[in-house]
Amino acid sequence: xxxxxxxxxxxxxxxxxxxxxxxxxxxxxxxxxxxxxxxxxxxxxxxxxxxxxxxxxxxxxxxxxxxxxxxxxxxxxxxxxxxxxxxxxxxxxxxxxxxxxxxxxxxxxxxxx
Amino acid sequence: xxxxxxxxxxxxxxxxxxxxxxxxxxxxxxxxxxxxxxxxxxxxxxxxxxxxxxxxxxxxxxxxxxxxxxxxxxxxxxxxxxxxxxxxxxxxxxxxxxxxxxxxxxxxxxxxx
Numbered sequence: 001x002x003x004x005x006x007x008x009x010x011x012x013x014x015x016x017x018x019x020x021x022x023x024x025x026x027x028x029x030x031x032x033x034x035x036x037x038x039x040x041x042x043x044x045x046x047x048x049x050x051x052x053x054x055x056x057x058x059x060x061x062x063x064x065x066x067x068x069x070x071x072x073x074x075x076x077x078x079x080x081x082x083x084x085x086x087x088x089x090x091x092x093x094x095x096x097x098x099x100x101x102x103x104x105x106x107x108x109x110x111x112x113x
Numbered sequence: 114x115x116x117x118x119x120x121x122x123x124x125x126x127x128x129x130x131x132x133x134x135x136x137x138x139x140x141x142x143x144x145x146x147x148x149x150x151x152x153x154x155x156x157x158x159x160x161x162x163x164x165x166x167x168x169x170x171x172x173x174x175x176x177x178x179x180x181x182x183x184x185x186x187x188x189x190x191x192x193x194x195x196x197x198x199x200x201x202x203x204x205x206x207x208x209x210x211x212x213x214x215x216x217x218x219x220x221x222x223x224x225x226x
Contacts (some may be wrong), residue, residue: 004156040122042203042216043157090156101147102214104156 002027006091006105012113013078013085021076021108023091029103030096032074036060037088037107046089049074078110086111115140117206119217126194127225134189134220136204144206146187147214148178151201160202163187174198199224 004025013019025032031050035043045058049068063082068074074093078085088109092102118137126132138144145164149157161172168180178189187204204217 040218042218043214044216045214092156101159101162102149102157104158106156107154109154 004105011110016080018079023074025093029093031094033092034076035090117217121220123221125223132191132194136187138206144208147205148189149203196224
C-alpha cells in the first residue's frame with residue numbers, strides 16, 4: 001500500500017541529546033514537509049523540501065535540521081538546541097507543491113526524559 | 114498577517130444532529146482553502162478543498178463546506194453526524210505563492226450517543 005511511514009511512534013530524548021525522526025514515503029511525491037503539533041496551537045511548519053537535495057526553513061526551524069538525500073526519505077533531527085521539543089511531529093508529502101493535498105504519516109510523539 | 118481562525122475549540126453534538134464548524138481567514142486575496150480531519154494519535158486526512166468556482170464544495174464522509182467571500186469564511190457542515198465523526202478538525206489556507214499551509218488551531222468534535 002502506498003503511504004507515509006513515520007518511526008518511531010514514541011521517542012524519548014535526554015537533555016543534550018540529538019534525536020532523529022524518520023519519514024519515508026512510497027507515493028513518488030516530490031514535496032515533503034515536517035510539522036510540529038502542540039495542543040491548542042494547530043500545526044506549525046518546521047521544514048519543507050520540494051526536490052531532492054533542497055529544503056527550506058518553515059516558521060519554526062530553530063533547533064531542528066533535515067536532509068533530503070533521497071526522494072523517498074526526509075528525516076528530521078531534533079537537536080539539543082531545541083529547548084522545548086515535547087510535541088507530536090507529523091511528516092507529510094504532496095505532489096508538486098501545496099495546491100495538492102497533503103498526505104500525512106501517523107506521527108511521532110517526542111517527549112523529554 | 115495571514116491567519117486562519119477556528120473560533121470553537123470544542124463542540125459537542127448528539128449523533129444524528131447537524132454540524133457546522135466555523136473557519137475564518139485573513140488574507141489579502143482569496144486563498145486556497147482546505148479542511149482536514151485528525152483522529153486521536155493519527156495523521157490528518159483531507160476532507161475537501163476549495164480553489165475557485167462553485168462556493169459549495171462536497172467532500173468525503175458526507176461533509177460539505179461553503180465559501181463566503183463577504184464573510185471571509187469557509188465553514189464545514191454535515192447534515193447528520195455519526196459517532197465515528199468524533200475527531201479534531203483543522204481548517205487550512207494557502208495563497209499558492211509559497212509552499213506552506215497555515216492551519217487553524219483546530220476544533221475538537223465530541224459526539225454523544
